[in-house]
Amino acid sequence: MDGTSQSRVTLTFESDSGRSYLYDDVTGNIFPWNPLREAVLKADLDGEPEEGRQELRRRFSERDVTAAEEFVRRWRSLYGAFVRTTGPGPAFRVPSARELESHIRGGSFALILILTENCNLRCGYCSLSEVYPLNRVRTARRMTMETARRAVDWYADLVAPQRARNPRKRFGLSLYGGEPMLNMPVLRGILEYCSQTYPGLFLPVMTTNGTALTPRNVETLVKHDVLVGISIDGPAEEHDRLRIDSRGRGTFDAIAKNLRHIKDNHPEYWKNKLTSVSVYDWGTDLEAVDTFFRENEDIIPRSVFVNQVGSRNTDWYEQYGPDDAGIMVERLERLRQSYKKAKIGNQRTSHYSNCLIGMGISMVMLRQRALDQRAGFLPFTGTCVPGDKLAVHVDGKIDMCERVSGDYPLGHLDQGGIDYDRVSEIIREYQDRVMGYCHQCANTKHCGMCFSLAETADGFAKEAGRCAAIADNARQRMADFMSIMEGNPEADLQFESDTSMLEQRMLFQY
Numbered sequence: 193m194d195g196t197s198q199s200r201v202t203l204t205f206e207s208d209s210g211r212s213y214l215y216d217d218v219t220g221n222i223f224p225w226n227p228l229r230e231a232v233l234k235a236d237l238d239g240e241p242e243e244g245r246q247e248l249r250r251r252f253s254e255r256d257v258t259a260a261e262e263f264v265r266r267w268r269s270l271y272g273a274f275v276r277t278t279g280p281g282p283a284f285r286v287p288s289a290r291e292l293e294s295h296i297r298g299g300s301f302a303l304i305l306i307l308t309e310n311c312n313l314r315c316g317y318c319s320l321s322e323v324y325p326l327n328r329v330r331t332a333r334r335m336t337m338e339t340a341r342r343a344v345d346w347y348a349d350l351v352a353p354q355r356a357r358n359p360r361k362r363f364g365l366s367l368y369g370g371e372p373m374l375n376m377p378v379l380r381g382i383l384e385y386c387s388q389t390y391p392g393l394f395l396p397v398m399t400t401n402g403t404a405l406t407p408r409n410v411e412t413l414v415k416h417d418v419l420v421g422i423s424i425d426g427p428a429e430e431h432d433r434l435r436i437d438s439r440g441r442g443t444f445d446a447i448a449k450n451l452r453h454i455k456d457n458h459p460e461y462w463k464n465k466l467t468s469v470s471v472y473d474w475g476t477d478l479e480a481v482d483t484f485f486r487e488n489e490d491i492i493p494r495s496v497f498v499n500q501v502g503s504r505n506t507d508w509y510e511q512y513g514p515d516d517a518g519i520m521v522e523r524l525e526r527l528r529q530s531y532k533k534a535k536i537g538n539q540r541t542s543h544y545s546n547c548l549i550g551m552g553i554s555m556v557m558l559r560q561r562a563l564d565q566r567a568g569f570l571p572f573t574g575t576c577v578p579g580d581k582l583a584v585h586v587d588g589k590i591d592m593c594e595r596v597s598g599d600y601p602l603g604h605l606d607q608g609g610i611d612y613d614r615v616s617e618i619i620r621e622y623q624d625r626v627m628g629y630c631h632q633c634a635n636t637k638h639c640g641m642c643f644s645l646a647e648t649a650d651g652f653a654k655e656a657g658r659c660a661a662i663a664d665n666a667r668q669r670m671a672d673f674m675s676i677m678e679g680n681p682e683a684d685l686q687f688e689s690d691t692s693m694l695e696q697r698m699l700f701q702y
Contacts, residue, residue, distance in 0.1 A: 233274060286623070296577070296612075297351065300579055304581060305344075307340070307367060320370070328598055364395050376412075395419070398420050400422055426470065427481070467493050495544045536680045570622075571630075573627060578592035
């Protein structure tokens with residue numbers, strides 16, 4: 193034996209009408225499916241003898257069997273569909289430091305400046321609180337202007353090869369916290385520095401709680417065309433349930449006042465550059481929130497990101513019971529059915545539903561296909577390569593992501609930047625502890641597992657049941673997508689069609 197092995201990597205699902213489909217993870221294609229195609233594929237994979245194939249011809253017509261056999265044979269021979277073959281030896285290649293440097297310098301797309309570790313709010317679900325023991329907590333530390341300038345200069349040099357190939361290319365510059373506007377002198381200073389020293393290089397984005405959007409601060413954001421995501425969890429009763437200040441008071445009214453001022457004084461900026469980001473948990477009335485966003489589009493900016501409060505490495509959900517989880521599932525299901533019905537009927541949906549429900553369905557269109565290339569050393573899971581985006585902490589420490597705990601730094605500004613040998617070690621650990629059985633998975637092109645989701649107190653690991661849950665979610669999204677396409681092939685799934693707007697929107701989700 194040569195040590196190679198094969199695994200069938202397909203998922204089957206049905207649309208709302210009962211039509212069957214098969215998703216092939218090798219090519220990324222979705223095929224109409226039926227018992228005959230399934231029997232032919234199984235016979236082909238099992239090497240079934242001729243008498244077995246004759247039985248198929250007795251059950252089905254000669255013409256149909258021949259067509260099914262040609263279909264399976266063509267996709268297998270030309271594209272390697274339905275089966276993933278793995279060879280002998282180590283499952284994954286560990287990249288060298290030189291290879292990683294080439295990859296990062298040629299592909300990094302965003303710099304994140306953590307301007308402060310402090311915040312003026314005390315949101316109940318904050319990931320930078322004691323609720324998530326693996327994460328750093330709020331401190332009074334803040335980035336200096338010197339560190340911010342060094343970070344920007346270092347990053348501009350890092351991506352110089354990309355700029356040489358495409359002088360018009362822009363890179364994300366994410367202003368992050370804590371609440372980044374608590375360090376307004378450096379925020380203002382680094383925007384001025386970038387516009388003067390690197391005009392047109394960066395696309396500045398910022399996520400804020402919205403309470404510090406004073407007229408003067410807003411003037412700075414408008415001047416530098418900053419795309420701002422404002423945390424709004426719904427109407428006052430929902431938002432103020434968890435998004436409170438240090439004295440326990442709700443913050444909705446203060447944010448709404450700031451939004452009205454921006455719209456009155458900077459209407460084009462409000463329309464084109466302000467967005468909403470929202471969080472929900474088992475206690476959220478999702479239908480009431482959806483109604484709120486739909487009925488208040490004159491004052492609440494469009495949603496670009498809706499996410500559930502994380503359940504890993506936290507006891508947050510211990511305050512709820514099983515019934516609460518069931519109620520949330522029922523609310524999600526009603527919104528999902530309503531969204532599909534609206535899309536089939538060419539009816540308008542809220543920006544909130546477009547994110548909460550529609551984003552996953554739209555991503556079926558944007559799933560990876562056979563020729564979409566991933567780094568050879570991280571061929572599976574949905575993770576970025578460490579360095580694709582880079583977060584610089586207040587002290588100059590460099591991380592792969594603003595969402596990781598800080599236990600896997602990639603380097604430090606004081607030490608010349610990225611330690612590529614260290615990055616190689618991190619990737620090797622991730623390969624060993626997370627990707628071990630990925631070659632057998634039928635859902636690699638829909639997988640959202642990444643470094644931040646694999647962190648535990650003992651290093652990287654994959655939770656039991658995580659892969660099955662991801663696959664079930666993928667089946668549901670593909671079933672929803674095909675149900676909509678069956679009912680209305682021209683349905684508008686509300687994904688940003690303009691490339692620049694799509695890039696801006698996605699910066700809030702990396």
